[in-house]
Amino acid sequence: MGREQVEDQGQERHQIWSTSSMNRLSEIINFNAGESVASYCSRLAAACGYRHARSFGADLGFRFQGLAVGCNDDIEKFRSVVGVPTSFLAPGIISSDNRFSLVAGQLLSRASVQRQRLRFCPYCVLGDECQKGGRRGFRSFGRVDWLVKSIRCCEDHRVQLMTCDKDPPPVFIHDFAANLAQLGDVRRMLSDVEFMKPDRLQRYVKERLRGKQTEAAWLDSLPLYVAVRLCETVGVAERHGTQFHTSNINEHEWSACAGAGYDLLRGGEQDFRHYLRRQVKCFYGKLSDMGGRSIFGRLYERLAHETEDKAFDPIRQIMRDVALDSLPLGPGDEFFGPVTERRLHSVQSASVEFGVHPKRLRKTLVNEGLIPSEDKSKTFERILLDAKTMQRFALVAKSSLNVPDAKKYLGAERVQFEMLVKHGFIQPVGGNGASAEVAVDRRFSPDDLDNLLRRLKAADTRADNNGLSDLREIMSKAGCTFAEVIELVLSGTLAKVSWVAGETGLAAIRLDADEIKAKTIGDDHGCFSLRQLETVIPASGKIIKALVEGGHLPSVKRRNPVKRNMQTVVEPSALEAFMNQYLSLGNFATSRRTRTWNLKRDLDHAGIAPIFVAAEMPFYRRSDIERF
Template sequence: MTRLPLTVPLHADETPMSFVSRLGARHGVPMAKLCSDFGLSFRGVVNGDAGTLRRAARLAGADPDVLLDAAFVLSGSNLWSRRGTLLHRTVLRRERIAICPACALGDVAAEPKLRPIAAIYGRACWLLAPVRTCHLHRIPLTVVEKVDRPQRTHDFAWHSALLVPRLQEHVAAAVPRDPGALETYVLGRLEGKAVSPLLDPMPLASAVRLCETAGAVALSGPKVDIKALSADERLAAGGRGCEAITAGPEAFRALLADLMSQAAARRRMDGPSVAFGRLNDLLQLTGGEEAFDVPREILRDFVVANMPIAAGRKILGRVVGPRRLHTVHTLAQAHNVHRKTLRKHLKAAGLLADRHAAFSDHNVRIEAKAGSKIARQLEGTLSKAAAMEMINIPRAQMDVLVKAGLIIPQRSMDRFAAHDRYAIRDLERFMARLTARAVPAPAKDKRFRQIPTVAKICCCSAAEVVRLVLRGKVRTQINRYRYGYQGVHVELSGVRKAVRRPDTGGLSMRRAARAIGTSDLVLEALIAGGQVASFVGANPVNRCPQKLVARKEVARFKAKYVSLWRLSKQRRTHIATLKERLDRAGIKPAFDPDTVGARFYLLRQVKPRPRGR
């Protein structure tokens, strides 16, 4: 193969893509054009093909072993290897180029005879996505903006040319920073250094993902949006996670304990997502990947040992055995015991200390076997679902009666931040009062209906109907085919009479409009214009507020005005003919027809005069 007349020096840490791109820049052609002209496979250069790189080295008179040593070799679908380290595409910059502006200025100064774009070379570490800092100059790498020109994707010299005019500006604006633990670890892995018994056996991409996720949760909380992190935030997260995990499994457990202690003191700690959030999500979603087996097992064991996980529940793909821990909340639920009472008995048994008084019921953890022994002695209340079943009441009706104070929970949700519980004796007392005056119902007595049906027909609340029953204001019957609340039938007419409100003395908009002899829309316009007065009153049936017009107001308006429509009916004249006659007589409407939407006239102007005058 003919050797090129012009060449560039090959550096030990330079990528083949950078070297071939600089060769092209030395001859004033793009990387793809150089490869095409000299029979080199562009893809072979990008994917580290050994034969292609040897021909490129001979073409430039460079050492092929140096070029091969720095290559990222395609080793499978989305996988590359360098010096024996397997790298997934997620930890590589394949479509964007990162450059240290200070290193670039140093390259230009070191090769004054070359054009800047031919002098600046791409370091292998710049292709690693987790590396965002120059370890030599301690400043952030500058990532060249992505351009929509696929043929230039891997052309390093072409990308560096976009930064050359502003290299000094980037160096001046750069804020010095520490590369962080994760970047240092990644570069060490690339050099074959073994430093972490937990991370080293994992593929580099998996180790980076674990560190960044754990660090993000530690810095920003369990619900942190990993994808929304900026480059600086991801750098900080990766460094924090790597520092905490590198030492090995025990260090990872210490991090988990720290994350658990950071959770709000009164949050229910009944699953790994509460404290570990995105970290738990990561290990859950990667259940089929062996790379995460060790950290997944560590997290699973930690959760089972330190959280109140029920037996049979699946945690990170594995079913949990017998429960080890209870909280006051789970123990109370398991035995239908009021938690306040449960706390007193647990304290008397020595299972709770004084300091637990400040803890949420969800965060007071108790040894399961000892706690269950105490709770079995305290059973006696029902959950809302069980209480509804006991008295045969639908949920909607139960909620109405609870809100009205007719059924009172033994433990209030607002006060205890948990689900209400109802004493059996209170429910029995309520049903006894509800059925105290009821008589057996004869077959098919349509005068009596169920409480929800009566409330709907009478446009009132079921709580009002129940109060009438409890006060003995209406007659009741017991349906032999139903039990409990739904078996109580109430006299419809009695409830209707009791809940009806007195008439307000006004007409509805529809009735007022018909009385005046116009439409609803015209009446609305008359009210808006002040020609008709209205007021808001309660409907006597459904008690909803509605706009009304007093009967006196309707009479007043009709005594003073008449619509063209009603006048035409009175005179038995076509409305258009009558309008023409009124116009010829110079009689104008009392209100602007365009505003009101109809024609009204003063009655005294259109009323015929008596004969003989």
């Protein structure tokens, strides 16, 4: 056929479609629910004898490519040609640019749709010819759902959607009917069908494409392609580890991963945060280097390095927030942008910032109870503490003094210094030597030492020190202990206290020996010691201790007249009141010359219950058992 003949036929065909017969196009082939406009046009072109839809559109004055990507002008021309309103075609219109497609009002990225290769369910294709209307041979239509990659199977037939192996020639792109015709008899493909159940993410995607309300409100707030990508990535990481390789995952496994990811995230943002925190916890149980990729794996890599899409910013912000709450990140670090605040410090980061050796810092933190003892086996960068607490403690540790410097600072002799520590007048920073959970050289905070000196200095009552003695002489003359003297000075009750100019700390204190002796030699307090009560009540030491600690037997603190130490005693009046009101089962049994268990049984039968129990010994109200 010559070129002139082809042009004549084209003009003749255009004249034919320009007549009223074009209004009958919609009667030749039905536009089905769920069908794309490109598929409808493709089937019309094939039914009218065209090899491809592009020449069909060219003859009728619209561009098939424009129709496939949602160009308004081409859609309007096609609508006019077919003779239907735009609203009739609206559900099947897919608007696309180089990056995104708008499908049923949902935004999908180029990677989340398959528009180049034919993708279909062979059972649906064969069933359309039997069940749908319109000209035979052209009833099979392309569903919008088949273009969405996260919809992996046909829910009606429970089979995996089939995708052609190769991209079609440019003239056949989007041309469903033409591409389907190239396959030949679809029945031959049924032997290659793989059965597959729809995953929960697929059902979620279909609900959004149908405009339905879903159970996943937080995922609904994200563009559909972001929600899908997040669920799939989280699901793969959950099933294959954070450093997964997609090349090892087939469609069936992708479906399982998609469903797993959706189940993890459908509860909302808090579920996503919980997942991220779980990844952080898992990371801290390993020995890998710290970093976004080491902790969050491919999810971090994709968002940090493989896409700059702003639609993923809400995900990045959540990951950044969890990272700042879980990792020792601070100014100078990067995590989806420069880090400008610090919420956590590690021993390593605090060591670098504040100039404290990490080993000493770790030991003192354990001894102070600021971190668990099991952390002492962790590496420095994995031992964490909130930034403010760590800074405060690290600065104290840095400025702390060793024992020789602390003794010199206080002006204390060796024994005096040890007594100050033993009796709690000063506290070591991070552990008291060998008695600490982790052995560490004792160091002392200058602020703690200054506080003790200020309290001692506040007791100064006179400028001259005539007739007064230093601490060593006082202890010898008064026959008291060093701790007693310091307690008296700190109490502020001494009338004669002086500080010698030119001396430092404790060496400068001068006291009156007679005053100290008078205050340290105590009178007989006339109370019962706990040991004496064992005979008076009588009861075992264990029971006496339980009565006092439980508040049943009121006690007071009195100074032992001999040892001059404070001891717990019971005043006679309190003991008398107790003895008049209560009686133990053991003493009651002794008075009746019977066994305690026999007596307990009789009391129970009589309906008399104990008032309280001390060290497993029941006590009864005397008024209750008198009638017994």
